[in-house]
Amino acid sequence: MGRRLPRGFYRRPSLQLAPALLGHELVRASDDGSIVRARIVETEAYEPDDPASHAFRGPTPRNGVMFGPAGHLYVYVAYGVHPCMNVVADAEGIASAVLLRAAEPIAGLEAMAARRGSPPDRDLCRGPGRWSRAFDVDRVLDGADLVSGDRVWIERGSPPERGAIVAGPRIGLAVATERPWRFCLAGSRSLSRPAGGVSRPPASAASRRSR
DNA sequence: TCCCCGATTAACT
DNA sequence: GTTAATCGGGGAG
Numbered sequence A: 001m002g003r004r005l006p007r008g009f010y011r012r013p014s015l016q017l018a019p020a021l022l023g024h025e026l027v028r029a030s031d032d033g034s035i036v037r038a039r040i041v042e043t044e045a046y047e048p049d050d051p052a053s054h055a056f057r058g059p060t061p062r063n064g065v066m067f068g069p070a071g072h073l074y075v076y077v078a079y080g081v082h083p084c085m086n087v088v089a090d091a092e093g094i095a096s097a098v099l100l101r102a103a104e105p106i107a108g109l110e111a112m113a114a115r116r117g118s119p120p121d122r123d124l125c126r127g128p129g130r131w132s133r134a135f136d137v138d139r140v141l142d143g144a145d146l147v148s149g150d151r152v153w154i155e156r157g158s159p160p161e162r163g164a165i166v167a168g169p170r171i172g173l174a175v176a177t178e179r180p181w182r183f184c185l186a187g188s189r190s191l192s193r194p195a196g197g198v199s200r201p202p203a204s205a206a207s208r209r210s211r
Numbered sequence B: 001t002c003c004c005c006g007a008t009t010a011a012c013t
Numbered sequence C: 001g002t003t004a005a006t007c008g009g010g011g012a013g
Helices: A014-020 A109-116 A128-134 A202-210
Strands: A025-029 A035-046 A073-078 A082-088 A097-107 A152-155 A165-168 A182-185
Touching (some): A025 A097, A035 A109, A073 A128
């Protein structure tokens, strides 16, 4: 078993924490006894002064965990359907977090497949909603402590090779699309989209409004 | 209380 | 590559 990342690891701006999380392993122990594990290959940073952040307009019942101490899990539901996992960064009172977007399954693939309808292995955790579902994570785990909790945590993994980390624009946003705050392990086949690729040009970002 | 929109996904063509 | 599905949350009334 690897070693769990300490509180201090998380106490830095999300912009630093997001790339630092790549290569480490998220582990989830469910009530049903199953344990699943995957290597983080894609993250996004959300800073306090960031119009794309849920916390940009101040604390609410949903985003409260983001304002708390580092090293906790913030879980929100996207499109009313898909749970998405975030790691709270920085000092208490500073609302910043790292969205966990994609991972490569390492262990417990059977349990993940049972929850996800047996897609190809590399797709089990490919995308924030898919990953959450494969890991049996929903709003119940909002606020879970990754450092001392026994339901979900992060262990030290093998570090990325030099030059493997690629930054690019974040996915699915209507604002702040110019900030290259998405971080990927470029060689992974489990990315939600190709590393560094132009995900949403400004033109299409504007056209989203006319849906 | 009501309404609109989204840090997405799966199923299409 | 494109699009419909789907409902929780924030903000307005």
